[in-house]
Amino acid sequence: MKHFLRQTDEVIKWNLRQLVVFVILYRLAAGIFYIRAVNGLLRFSLSMAGYSYLTLGNLGAFLWHPFTLPCVALALMGGMVLVTVETAGLVTAFQASAYSRKMDLLGILGGAAVNTWDQIRRRNWQIFVASLGNYILMNSYLLARLLTKVKPVDFVLEEVLNLPAARLGLVILMTVLSAAAVPSMLVFWACMVEQKRFRDGLRRSTELLKGRWIKAVGALVCVNVLLMGGLMLLYGAAMALAAVLVTLFADSYAALAVLTAVCGKAEIILLFAGAVFAVILDFGALTVLYYRFSQSRREQEDSAKRYPVRRRTEAFMRIVPGRREIMRRWLLLFSGVLAGTAAFLIFDMAYNGMSSDWSVLGQTEITAHRGSSKMAPENTMAAIFKAMDEMADYCEIDVQTTADDVVVVCHDRNLKRVAGVDRLLTDMTFEQARSLDVGSYFGEEYAGEKIPSLREVLEACKGRIRLNIELKSLGEKSSLPELTAGLIKEYGMKDQCVVTSVSLEYLKRVKAADPDIRTGYILAAGYGSYYKNEFIDFISIRSSFVTRKMVEAAHENGKGVHVWTVDDRGEMKQMRLLGVDNIITDYPARAREVLYGDPGAKNLLEFLKMGLKHG
Template sequence: MSFSFTRQILGEAWRDVRTCWPSLLIYNLFFQLFSVIILLPVTTWMGQWVVRRSGATAISNTAIISFIFSPVGIVWAAFTAVTTLVLIWAAVAGMLHICWAVQQNQRLSATEALIYTVFSIPSLARLGGLHVRAHLLRLAPAIALMVVIYAVFLAGYDIYYLFTQRPPALWVAGALFALVGIGIIIVNGRLFLKWFLSLPAMLHDSLAPRDALSRSVTLIGARGRSLVLPVIIATALLIGSPLMVSIPFNAAGTLIFTNLPEKMALVLPALVMFAGLYITAAAAVGFFVVAFESAVLARLYRHLRQPGPDETTTRHAAVATETTAQRFSRGAPALLAAGLCIAVGYAASVVNTIDVDTDILITAHRGSSLRAPENSIAAIELAIEEGADICELDFIQLGDGTIVMMHDTDFRRIAGRPERAWEVSYDQVKGWDVGSWFSPEYSFMRLQTLDDVLEVARGRILLNIELKFHGHERRFIERVAETLRNADFREHCIVTSLDIDALKQFSRLAPDFRIGAILAQSIGSPMRLVADVLAINTRMATTDYVSAAHRVEKRVHVWTLNDPESMSRFIDRGVDSIMTDDPLILAEVLRERRHLSPAATLLLRARAYFLD
């Protein structure tokens, strides 16, 4: 029964798309233009305004957790969720109206559909608010339970120790987190399914948002199981649509450009045309997938609802659509050609901005930490020998105020002792073996102070001095600034941290020193941070992000890469430095790339921009 129903729904939806695709396409273009000019700027500004109410231009890393659970943060999270739903639903709303019209052998123009959508935005926002509130209320107990699990099992450990040593407590907590996650999926998933038809109910029958939710519950309760298969198929199609384009174009690009002579006169026009074709194909596939999703949703709702007394009356102007679609089909080649010309023009403008200079700085992560103990003099010396330009090192303050080179907040991992950094003095720890954990041959290694490290590195390698915090510091930032100024190290280092407020304080104390914000994730406007460098993880380091940073004269450092393929990929994305545990591999990658022709380098960089 479910399979035959699914086949019927998908078949009818496909016929709807074939019949009214011209109106759907024009509506899609109108809506995209409306979104770019009005919706996205307004919603982006409002989201950033909410963040600025917290007193920050951007919120990053662990501060995000505190922000999310603050009153302003809860408002921001709810606003972001509702806005996302409204943008998605608004794109679908006009297509639903067009599909319903064709199902009654009527025609709704793209302009009319856009007008319907614009006037329905307040209702979409109210419906989105009801969805978000209900989901958040169901999430709240689960989040509270996860906080308790963390406090009971994990709070006493340094976070890096947990993920490198994996004590039993981590596995217990992980299993409990997994059970809570399964509960979230079941509870919120059931709610999602029950309210799945609330959008078409509100739009088709002009119901109030709350009434639309009730109608959806009633309809799903009657034939909920029959929905599962078509929803899964449509969702899989939506998720897999990018692969429909990227996989064949990756294969075709590899075949074409590996056999094309490396002459810029040939490569440049071929690249522009190929990129234009890719953009056109991606846009076309994206449109047809969204149109098909909308048609499936429209058919599902009309099949599940009981016919009303006005079912055969006209809701829109009674104009047959089949002849209209045929008329548009004759103009399809011209429409495709126009789209291709626009895509080629855009591709040419992008290719024109690609820089074929791929020299970057090599940053040794905690020194050459693959072959020597991290944060040690041995790791620094080895990084220098292996050709690193920068040595990234961690510094933390002990209980007596001494600043030492160390990553964790306790000594479990590097010395096998439970003491925490703020509980001991340098005199107590200076004799501890902090090298045997890596290898017995480094048993002579001892904890080094910031002054010791500056003397070793002076004139030999630049330092990336990362400030680590445990919450018990005493004039930590002031002492770092004093030490660096006294050592005249302004030209030889950059000071970085996950703590944005700490960087601001350091910048006030030492305004002539370069600073870098380390970002694992961020909310707000990271490009507006007062920082010379953005040190970001690989997930954030997209080509667009790197380009945006360069436009505001910020350098981008990405962490932490240890294989040649990943290194090459991020070099092609335009980053300024790669942080690695193995500087030798990155140095070899850069040597090989220096032998590439400008045409070959251009191809690699373009592939990262368009296909990565």
């Protein structure tokens, strides 16, 4: 085993930097393109099926819709092609390493393209299926972590894993899947290096592993255990560092919420890094196994100190020098365009947000009611910034219009409570409303806080926090729905904003202005089948009226469920167990602590606070 690990280390080191750059850039570029493409297919198939949201409740009916199956097949084929290209690039790079030869990024890209085209030309369609299966197996931990963030899969998994029989069944299932994958472990080298058809390649892989599969599996398990140990140490160190920084710099009331969010992001980064290094380690180990098993026993004895070289030239390297230079130029141009487009799409995703078509499959989200209204005056910029500090997913704001048709953020029509002025906001111009102080009533430190316009809020929140914009009911003649929809479109924030109202007519007008803007119907009571209305995408209802049956019925109809106003810790837990999609609360930091707080993180935070206090 020691000799195997040393050989694996050597073969990885030859092109490690280029491999890391290739895998990271390829996964970012291909991943962004794939997510966008799948999202487009999802939107199309959802619209054809007549749903607003994809939920676990309507998933079965959605999948059986005539337009859905072709879209799913297209997405699956696209995924198989993308993972096969990555596999081909890895085989190309490690084949060069087996020759003790350096390879640049363009060489890896060229080899990936040539090897993939060879599989298509020889009609090795099975290699694409094998590549997808291999990808799933190598990224199983990452995929398992992602599944635990899908609602209500996390609850189901927790219940299942508590049953001994279920745990045993899961072990048996994983054993069967792994056993099925073992014979095809070296098929990529047989097909891409030895240029075999898939059936012959599978036979070759089986022959090479005959009597050696225990050694091969043991070697792969060993390198992955070492990687997982390193990742766990890195995560512990990152968590400890984050706890120290949060203790020193974050507000005490939001410290645990910030730490929970930071640790969650750190986990995602480490999972991505782990997936990158896992595939490099696994392919490096498989390369060593392939060449070792391909040798005769005498050659193995003679190569104790030297990694074996198999005298076969990569397809990309067979290109004559003149044509190779032309191809390098084209590859350089293509990779530059690809990297630039990927960078733009990544920025766009981070700044404008992702589509919410499948948002109800994620964790229960948290909305700050009128901003963080217990920490700052409601519906002000200060409250919105506090909601960001408390790691809220959404900030709920109320909007209405002034006499000169400027959309402003304010809950009360009469300003006496928040500004001490007994006048209706709709009777004042924006400049008159802007001159009022709506912060002093909350505390002296907020004296001079102004009523913000919706335009000002959109500018401040774009790329930072999503908005739940409630339209106050101002009568049929009000242009509030159209003005609000127009501002959301102007700022390109349709994926960052939802619009809610107690008026179905207002929501209908918003949909008429732009069908892609998400709308929610605010209900005081849970009677009737409002979730079946075509002009709403979710219902927003008082928490005391929510039942599991109502949530299931809404989800079956492709609608989300938001609940208000949930401030009690026990009720927060109850809403999460009911499977609601969004909790609207005056205490977003508390909600994040209750719903997703890690006891270990809380204990570490308390320990650090105690140490700093007595230090």
